[in-house]
Amino acid sequence: MTNIGIQAAKYIMLVLIGLYTMSTYHYLRMKTHKRRNQACGMQLFCMFALHLTGYLAIILYTNERSMIYFYGAQVVFFILYLVLFRVFYKKASRLLLNNTCMLLAVSFIMLTRLGPERAVRHFVITAAAAAVAMAVPVIVRRMRYLWRFCWIYAGIGLLALSVILVFSTVSGGAHLSFDIGGLFSLQPSEFVKITFVFFVASMFQTSLSFKRVFVTTAVAALHVLILVASKDLGAALIYFIAYLLMLFVATRSYFYLLGGAAAGSLASVLAYKVFAHVRVRVQVWQDPWMDATGDGWQILQSLFAIGSGGFLGTGLYQGMPEVIPVVRSDFIFAAIAEEFGGIFAIALLLICLSCLLQFLWISTWMDGMFYKIIAFGLAAVYGAQVFLNVGGVIKFIPSTGITLPFVSHGGSSIMSTFIMFGIIQGLYILKQDEVDRIEQEEKLERRRQALYEKRYETGAAGPGKSGKRRRRDPSGRRADQDR
């Protein structure tokens, strides 16, 4: 009986995530607020229904009362989070908010299935992170002078990365994190990627002279080099890709883009020659069977998992994702593909893509160089991270050992992702403020115009529409003014 329930749950979840994903893309084509609100409501329904179905299957299988409480706590969390966010930030992007909840819901289900104890811990950290990150949009919205602190960003970033290099616990052949009081282990590279984006954005805000670009590149390279020295190559790659893309968007210079790409390729070849563990990763990617019980084990287990799941998945508890090393964090995508199915995993990827599109969209939408580059830089970080993670898990590219934002287990990853999404929400709100202000101004203008015309009804043409000048956001100087 249990199995029938689990299989039914599997199909229901497939349908729900399918509907959800379609709705997120359909949303972008909708014009009216009313229809968009309807779509958001429908998305939330899918999300809560999927979450419920997943936990019903878990409860059915484990038969544990505690799971009901755990599920209840999560529902309370989701409702509180959604309501509070909407109360504090009326103008926030609902789509991004829904996507956040959907990714978290999938993550909670999978992590609970993989081990309830750690899932509870992860849930507590997630809730705390969500609460803390609630403040991020208001900071972005109110503190218009964030672009002035460029050297502070660089200082914090480089310091945190260096500290890790010197005093750190080694995990998976790399220096990644340090313990705080034996309770938490913090992974600074997750946070420094945000200060890194801020640093680059604030540098390019003031000037795009060659000297400026050179200095920025040097400091950015320092970040990457420290990461390489700590052997955190996945993070190094993300920083590098993000910097290159930010530089290109700021300068629109193909010379920088191609030069950077060439330098990057050279650096990867060098890394391959110098670091044994890079060579191992590449060899394992080319032929995991060569050392199937050793270095190839992880990727093979991941491939077994994905292959056994097929497109429809095995259903919760019907697969064996727990045999994949670090399945909770880096390889959670394989576990999802196995038990929820390939189609579900593709839908999940499309939801990530929908987040990325939002990031990019906001970047093109922002007027000021600083905000534009921040949005774009975060988009690059997010996109690169999802691509490197999923690509590595399915052996499309060599595995680099990074987390899948919002889905993987890991406090630092969750916290930094919340902050990233918070910043983007802040920018979104900032833009909404501006749009509202312009609408207000236009309304005022129209009223003034009407009064004016009434007063000089004799027929002489007034100053006319030339007075309709839009004020720009004070901190957002336009890119073309800098050149």
Next chain:
Amino acid sequence: MFLSTIGYFCWYIAAKSEETVDSSYNARLDTFSQRVVRGEIRGKNGEVLARTVEDAKGEETREYPYSNLFAHVVGYSDAGTTGLEASANSYLLATHVSLLDQVSNEAAEIKNPGDSVVTTLDPALQQLACDALGDYNGACVILEPDTGKILAMVSKPDYNPNTVAEDWESLISEENTGANLLNRATQGLYPPGSTFKLLTALEYIRENPADWQDYRYECGGTMEYGDAVMSCYEGHVHGGLDLRLSLANSCNTSFATIGQTLDLDSFHALCESFLFNKELPLPAGMEYRQSSFVLDGTSGLAERVQTAIGQGKTMISPMHNAMIVSSIANGGILMSPYLVERVESADGKVVKQFMPESAGRLLSVAESETLTNFMVAVVNEGTSPSLRSDSYQVAGKTGSAEFNSNKEDSHAWFVGFAPAEDPKIVVSIIYENGGTGGSVATKGAKKIFEGYFSR
């Protein structure tokens, strides 16, 4: 980038995952058997070659009704898995009975029946091949040349898969020198002996397209090269020969002379195009060893001469030899050998159907006709008169593969097909220590052809 990732992901699941998942490193396979009763392996007409039976206590055992006959090709699953039991494992442990049945089985807590694998194997032909080998150690492969179907594959000595777990200690003990578990048909490498002269002749034809027909050789029974002497079988003096009769009579001295004229790099390339030193297009999961051909431009005279007549360092498996002859029989195109015809659910629905696949053209139509013609001459005018028959025409080639310096110790080969004008079966058979001249092998092949064509 996202789209290419999704694309790769779909491709992996759709096309690649099956063979990956089917690995002994995958712990999931063991758990499948807790939910599914392992399916049957059947012969081409539905004969049961392997099945799982449950006793009164619910204990499952794997039964092999033909005992030793299909030992290597079907394999076993009681002491690890081999053969088809290994390579078709994921089919046998998947279930495609209707969803309704699955649900009702699930509700009644009965295991679902796994899918059955229907093979290309013909039990009658397998028995013929087994009888033909008799008490000799060796192997026999029978293919259908225009499809690549493996109709029979026998390796001797064999073992009883029903009792392999109990017999395990003695099978792997050091006193047992027979290597019963080894599938000699694909994993045994032997010198090709005179069967290799087919390729030597083909190389000569390719190097002399205009005038190979003018080739003449006066066989005096012996020939000196360097400070060694090459002699024909039992000191026969074959007299005046062209290329066709050189092959028909398997004249060593004639081929040794040809060998000295050949461009060795081009010869090397030809052999590699015939899959020496290469992976064979065999079904995924079928274990085999690669054949080897080492001769090239740097080789010395003795090695040249020896290699041209199929001795030297060249090694080939019976399966590979069957494939070469099969391409000659099929007008030059090699069909990839395959063993699984289709996968059926327990209620008879076809889950997956396998189609013949070409592995490419190895020689031209004209070349295949010429070589067929030569192989007919082997039977009608040459070394194998006993294969003559009124009802079908055999095309073949015998060989004796010397495996040490003693001329008397040699393996006996026969490769060939029939009927020559419209080949139905290709036979490749080797008798370890079968003696020189291939007469044992010819007799064995005769049994197989007689048996096949009298049905």
